[in-house]
Amino acid sequence: MSENTRTEISSLGEFGLIEHLTKNFETHNASTVLSVGDDAAVIDHFGKQTVITTDLLIEGIHFDLMYTPLKHLGYKSVMVNLSDIYAMNATPTQITVSVAFSNRFSVEALDEFYEGIYVACEKHGVDLIGGDTSSSQKGFIISVTAIGEVAPDKFVKRSTAQKGDLICVSGDVGGAFLGLTLMEREKRIYLENPQIQPDLEGEDYIVGRLLKPEARKDIIEFFAANDIVPTSMMDVSDGVSSEILHLCRQSNLGCNIYEEKLPIHDAARKAAFKFGLDPTVCALSGGEDYELIFTLKQEDYDKITLNEEIAVIGYMTDIEEGCKFQTKGGNTHPITAQGWNAFVK
Amino acid sequence: MSENTRTEISSLGEFGLIEHLTKNFETHNASTVLSVGDDAAVIDHFGKQTVITTDLLIEGIHFDLMYTPLKHLGYKSVMVNLSDIYAMNATPTQITVSVAFSNRFSVEALDEFYEGIYVACEKHGVDLIGGDTSSSQKGFIISVTAIGEVAPDKFVKRSTAQKGDLICVSGDVGGAFLGLTLMEREKRIYLENPQIQPDLEGEDYIVGRLLKPEARKDIIEFFAANDIVPTSMMDVSDGVSSEILHLCRQSNLGCNIYEEKLPIHDAARKAAFKFGLDPTVCALSGGEDYELIFTLKQEDYDKITLNEEIAVIGYMTDIEEGCKFQTKGGNTHPITAQGWNAFVK
Numbered sequence: 001m002s003e004n005t006r007t008e009i010s011s012l013g014e015f016g017l018i019e020h021l022t023k024n025f026e027t028h029n030a031s032t033v034l035s036v037g038d039d040a041a042v043i044d045h046f047g048k049q050t051v052i053t054t055d056l057l058i059e060g061i062h063f064d065l066m067y068t069p070l071k072h073l074g075y076k077s078v079m080v081n082l083s084d085i086y087a088m089n090a091t092p093t094q095i096t097v098s099v100a101f102s103n104r105f106s107v108e109a110l111d112e113f114y115e116g117i118y119v120a121c122e123k124h125g126v127d128l129i130g131g132d133t134s135s136s137q138k139g140f141i142i143s144v145t146a147i148g149e150v151a152p153d154k155f156v157k158r159s160t161a162q163k164g165d166l167i168c169v170s171g172d173v174g175g176a177f178l179g180l181t182l183m184e185r186e187k188r189i190y191l192e193n194p195q196i197q198p199d200l201e202g203e204d205y206i207v208g209r210l211l212k213p214e215a216r217k218d219i220i221e222f223f224a225a226n227d228i229v230p231t232s233m234m235d236v237s238d239g240v241s242s243e244i245l246h247l248c249r250q251s252n253l254g255c256n257i258y259e260e261k262l263p264i265h266d267a268a269r270k271a272a273f274k275f276g277l278d279p280t281v282c283a284l285s286g287g288e289d290y291e292l293i294f295t296l297k298q299e300d301y302d303k304i305t306l307n308e309e310i311a312v313i314g315y316m317t318d319i320e321e322g323c324k325f326q327t328k329g330g331n332t333h334p335i336t337a338q339g340w341n342a343f344v345k
Numbered sequence: 346m347s348e349n350t351r352t353e354i355s356s357l358g359e360f361g362l363i364e365h366l367t368k369n370f371e372t373h374n375a376s377t378v379l380s381v382g383d384d385a386a387v388i389d390h391f392g393k394q395t396v397i398t399t400d401l402l403i404e405g406i407h408f409d410l411m412y413t414p415l416k417h418l419g420y421k422s423v424m425v426n427l428s429d430i431y432a433m434n435a436t437p438t439q440i441t442v443s444v445a446f447s448n449r450f451s452v453e454a455l456d457e458f459y460e461g462i463y464v465a466c467e468k469h470g471v472d473l474i475g476g477d478t479s480s481s482q483k484g485f486i487i488s489v490t491a492i493g494e495v496a497p498d499k500f501v502k503r504s505t506a507q508k509g510d511l512i513c514v515s516g517d518v519g520g521a522f523l524g525l526t527l528m529e530r531e532k533r534i535y536l537e538n539p540q541i542q543p544d545l546e547g548e549d550y551i552v553g554r555l556l557k558p559e560a561r562k563d564i565i566e567f568f569a570a571n572d573i574v575p576t577s578m579m580d581v582s583d584g585v586s587s588e589i590l591h592l593c594r595q596s597n598l599g600c601n602i603y604e605e606k607l608p609i610h611d612a613a614r615k616a617a618f619k620f621g622l623d624p625t626v627c628a629l630s631g632g633e634d635y636e637l638i639f640t641l642k643q644e645d646y647d648k649i650t651l652n653e654e655i656a657v658i659g660y661m662t663d664i665e666e667g668c669k670f671q672t673k674g675g676n677t678h679p680i681t682a683q684g685w686n687a688f689v690k
Contacts, residue, residue, distance in 0.1 A: 033394060034500065037595070039432035039579050040398035040493070042500050049378060050395050053385035054475060054490055056443040060482045087384035098401040098488060130399060137405045143443060143488035145399055148385070155387050157379065234384050250382070 007107035017133055020107065021114045027127040029093045031149065034129075041129035043094055043147060051148040051155060053084035059139035067183045070109055072211045073142075074116025080237065081146035082124055082215035083290040087235040088157075089220060090150035092124055098132035100141040124217055154229070156294070161232035161251035165295035167314045168230075168304065170219045173240050174279060175268040177286020179203075179210030181275055205267035213290040219309065226303045233294035240313075241284040242337045243293050245323060247316075251295075254321040257314035257335065259328045284325075284335075352452035362478055365452065366459045372472040374438045376494065379474075386474035388439055388492060396493040396500060398429035404484035412528045415454055417556040418487075419461025425582065426491035427469055427560035428635040432580040433502075434565060435495035437469055443477035445486040469562055499574070501639070506577035506596035510640035512659045513575075513649065515564045517608040518585050519624060522631020523616040524548075524555030530620070550612035558635040564654065571648045578639035585658075586629040587682045588638050590668060592661075596640075599666040602659035602680065604673050629670075629680075 012020055022036050034042035043050070057077055059065060065073075078095060085092040097117060101110070121128055126146075186198040200207055215235075223229065232251055236243050240262070248255050262283045272279040295316060296304065304310045317324075323335040357365055367381050379387035388395070402422055404410060410418075423440060430437040442462055446455070466473055471491075531543040545552055561580075568574065577596055581588050585607070593600050607628045617624040640661060641649065649655045662669075668680040 033498075034502065038503050039429040040396045040435070040491075042394050042396050042433065042495070044394045044497065047392070049387050049389045050492075051385045051387050052439075052441065052475065052490070052492065054441045054443055054477060054488065056445055056477045056479050056486065056488050058445050058479060058481050058486065061445070061480055084384040088387065090385070094397075096397065096399045096490065098399055100401055100403050100406070100486075130397065132399060132401045134401050134403060135406055136403050138483050141401065141403065141445075141486055143399065143401050145397070145441065145490045146385075147395075147397065150387070152389065153378075155379065158383050 005108055009103070009105065009107055009110070012107060014133060017107070021110060022128060024118060025121065025128045027129070028125060029127050031093050032127045032129055035127065036130055041094070041096070043129070045093070045149040047152070048149040049152055049155065051085055051088050051090040051150055052145065053081055054143065054145040055081050057142040059141065064187070065140065066187055068211060070112040071116035074113040075120045075212055077142045077144050078117055078120035078126070079213050079215045079290060081144045082120070082126065083235040083237070085146050085148035086215055086217060086220045087233050087292060088148070088150060088155045089223065089230065089233060090148040090155055091220070092126050092146050092148040094127045094129045094147040095121065096130040096145045097128060098134070098143040100134040100136035102136050102138055105140065124215065156230050156233045158232050158234050158247055159250035161247055161253055161295040161316050162297070163253055163316055163318055164298060165231050165316045166298060166301060166312050167244065167255060167257065167316065168294055168296055168310050168312050169236070169240065169263055170216050170292045170309055171289070172263040172265040172268065173236060173289045173291055174272070174282035174286045175206045175209035175265050176213060176288040177282050178268050178271040178275070179206035179208070180288070181277070182206060182271065183210065203271065205265060206271050209289065213288065215290055216292050219292050222307060228296065228300055228303055230294035230296055233292060236289045236291045236293050237287055239285045239287045240293065241335045244335060245337055247293070247295065248323050251316070252319055254317040254319050255314055255323050256317055256326060257324070258326045261311060261313040263311040350453055354448070354450065354452055354455070357452060359478060362452070366455060367473060369463060370466065370473045372474070373470060374472050376438050377472045377474055380472065381475055386439070386441070388474070390438070390494040392497070393494040394497055394500065396430055396433050396435040396495055397490065398426055399488065399490040400426050402487040404486065409532070410485065411532055413556060415457040416461040419458040420465045420557060422487045422489050423462055423465035423471070424558050424560045424635060426489045427471065428580040428582070430491050430493035431560055431562060431565045432578050432637060433493070433495060433500045434568065434575065434578060435493040435500055436565070437471050437491050437493040439472045439474045439492040440466065441475040441490045442473060443479070443488040445479040445481035447481050447483055450485065469560065501575050501578040503577050503579050503592055504595035506592055506598055506640040506661050507642070508598055508661055508663055509643060510576050510661045511643060511646060511657050512589065512600060512602065512661065513639050513641055514581070514585065514608055514656050514658055515561050515637045515654055516634070517610040517613065518581060518634045518636055519617070519628035519631045520551045520554035520610055520613040521558060521633040522627050523613050523620070524551035524553070525633070526620055526622070527551060527616065528555065548616065550610060551616050554634065558633065560635055561637050564637050567652060573641065573645055573648055575639035575641055578637060581634045581636045581638050582632055584630045584632045585638065586680045589680060590682055592638070592640065593668050596661070597664055599662040599664050600659055600668050601662055601671060602669070603671050606656060606658040608656040
């Protein structure tokens with residue numbers, strides 16, 4: 001089918017459309033008992049517990065189609081939900097996807113979106129088992145629910161960190177925020193002068209962090225292989241400092257975080273300097289990295305030293321000590337939900 | 346708090362808002378292991394299978410806030426999903442609710458919406474276990490996912506009806522469509538002349554059918570109490586004729602439906618005549634009744650005769666016989682997805 005073909009969604013009808021969009025999706029999990037095509041789907045986790053999370057993504061609020069390819073958007077819509085399942089130390093098994101769209105979208109556009117969903121499902125071994133399609137008066141609206149499984153009572157909450165536990169972050173942080181800053185800058189330039197081509201030279205890394213985040217299945221698998229059970233965990237969607245405050249508040253503890261320990265990718269650091277931003281601010285306050293932040297007992301430290309994808313950034317303290325950030329220069333600041341910005345006046 | 350108070354949502358913040366909206370919701374089900382407040386919720390159906398369905402409801406497409414009170418909207422958003430769970434012969438146990446709204450909505454408005462959700466949850470013994478709140482550029486957007494449980498392999502699909510099975514409908518049909526017709530008419534009159542008060546005198550029944558549908562928990566309980574397992578089932582959301590075609594297509598059968606057997610409420614029949622509509626057309630093509638349509642083995646007929654909430658409207662035939670509708674006048678028409686309208690030229 002040529003790139004320029006435009007098939008009107010109305011030509012398929014609602015049920016034709018659902019069949020068209022889901023026809024390449026096969027189910028792989030034994031837990032998927034009944035999939036797309038009935039009033040509801042049925043799953044059987046065979047003695048395991050079922051983990052459920054849901055996210056609503058709205059054009060103009062959560063994404064900008066001016067610089068977000070629909071295939072990437074489909075992929076990311078799945079990833080942000082799988083990330084929440086992994087953050088429970090659980091394994092994702094199924095998703096439902098509902099979309100609403102105005103008549104500016106063609107069947108081909110939806111195909112691209114579902115291609116991204118397909119790739120995400122294949123990569124993470126997840127079955128698409130249901131959903132809903134609908135029209136919207138304006139814009140593209142996505143609702144994904146992810147379902148996973150975990151051995152009884154082996155899920156990891158946010159509220160169970162202990163004093164003295166190490167605070168760890170997977171991968172690196174701040175990159176997605178810098179990708180967003182770059183894309184917003186290029187969009188502004190383009191809108192002012194449509195002849196200028198976007199300058200994304202050498203910025204693949206941060207653009208990829210924004211448009212194609214990867215939920216950390218590998219970290220959960222590493223935990224299982226090495227008999228590690230984090231004492232608390234969540235995913236980094238709103239920014240490291242905001243997530244740390246959640247862990248502290250829900251566990252009734254304080255913390256000490258060290259600037260020099262924050263994992264920041266070289267490409268992100270360079271981009272930050274180019275935009276006149278402090279890389280530490282980006283790492284603390286920038287959201288959407290979809291890394292995992294978790295706490296470990298100190299005796300588990302040896303088990304993670306060889307994993308270069310895990311950085312220890314601090315430790316949990318008594319609640320009386322507050323949530324503190326130690327700069328490279330030796331200063332101490334309270335951590336706020338807005339991160340660095342808010343306390344450096 | 347007075348009716349006229351307006352609290353800006355921004356005054357609570359995202360997490361404050363979620364806490365505010367969900368603070369009165371307690372969990373009642375043993376299957377709810379972990380609820381609102383973490384990356385994901387955890388449920389344990391203890392050897393039963395888990396049933397999942399999701400719906401996206403969008404202002405201007407699925408509802409009109411001009412004549413839909415927010416409390417009713419919250420209630421209905423839950424009901425349309427529970428109806429899908431019951432349609433699997435399963436028991437709903439949990440829901441997640443995500444909402445997006447523009448800044449024209451106040452905390453008080455959201456409170457009303459969540460009050461409706463609360464009443465629906467209490468009535469059906471369902472726990473609210475998660476969700477998402479977000480802003481939208483325009484309008485009110487609702488995504489509900491309902492979760493239920495069923496004994497292993499006891500769920501009822503659409504595709505398993507047998508030739509000769511009786512086709513049954515719960516309650517009555519067409520009322521919600523007539524309620525919609527009435528509200529749209531009153532809205533038009535009001536917009537043309539805002540001084541004229543809406544004339545809903547004597548129309549409580551059809552208005553209630555539209556604004557406050559009730560998922561048929563009682564029918565599923567009746568099945569369980571009387572050892573009835575329908576051979577196929579779905580809920581009536583798009584209209585009886587559309588649903589019958591689904592059952593026939595997915596079961597690879599035909600059917601005979603009798604006009605005189607269609608359960609139509611007196612109030613709906615009167616309203617239809619008032620609006621110059623054929624009550625049969627409304628019953629066949631009108632959607633949103635959220636009744637159950639199901640097929641039964643003929644030998645189960647005795648078990649349902651005393652239940653006045655169940656009407657037998659026809660029976661399943663061989664696929665070669667097609668899907669047929671027998672009028673009171675003795676004529677036979679093929680059933681189409683649009684119901685009566687499409688074949689009476």
